[in-house]
Amino acid sequence: MKYFVTTSDGNDLWKIELLIESFKIVNLEDSLIVGISKSTANLYPKNLLEHKHKIEIKNSSNSCFDRFTLLKKVMESGLLEETFTLIHSDTLFVKPIPNILNDCSMLVFENKKSEVCKQWWESNQNVPWMELGGNMILHKFPIAAIDSAISFAVSQNNIVNIEPIIWNFIVNLFKIITTPHSFTMGVKEPIDASFIHYNESFLPYFDKREFDDRIGVRFSEEGNPINALKSIPSTVGTYIKIIIDNYQKKSIDNFKETPNV
DSSP, X not given: OEEEEEEESSTTHHHXXXXXXXXHTTTXXXXXXXEEEEOSOOOOOHHHHHOSOEEEEEOOSOHXXXXXXXXXXXXXXXXXXXXXXXXXXXXXXXXXXXXXXXXXXXXXXXXXXXXXXXXXXXXXXXXXXXXXXXXXXXXXXXXXXXXXXXXXXXXXXXXXXXXXXXXXXXXXXXTXXXXXXXXXXXXXSOSOSSEEEOOSOBTTTBOGGGGTTOOSSOXXXXXXXXXXXXXXXXXXXXXXXXXXXXXXXXXXXXXXXXXXO
């Protein structure tokens, strides 16, 4: 299976470096395709610079529009197969996802609550709301659905965190079969899934929200998100530390620095 992640060339770069490293550590780097919305002429850090499979578009300042535009571009490029997984940048790979698909066009999703989006949906639509989110498997997914997603992202740009609404919109519009399935674990759980998603806090050691405005991958010791992430004292945290140690061992003074923007 192929895996696709989208990012900008700003504050997600350190996450993408670690994501690529998590694929490299199990010799599956070629399975990952990275889509980047670029806003500057920034140089890429080491893993992203060397990564073979990446596509770029110009940053539009509408992150959801950029995400679906990159998704359409990569689907048309031939880099993906008819089944692939769309993952978040704050994710680490552990092992391949088992086969849980059938022959229909479908979306396998993880439940992700968004009360703001749900309230908007229930006020504006007459079909039930689904908690679509997390990492997703897309199987025989129609590109026309992505075109509709792009148009919807433009028309509703005033909504905060619009992506769950867009997935609900295109799933209902194209009658796509949806199946809930969990294949991601948080930082507090045992290692028993294909991905680690560190979007949750593990206080006082790590809180991703503290680092969402950190640009590049070179930081001072104080306030370094990579060092904070590898300090998590859990079973999953131990595996994260292996990935980060492997990355830092190879990368110290051996990558091109991304200047601040």
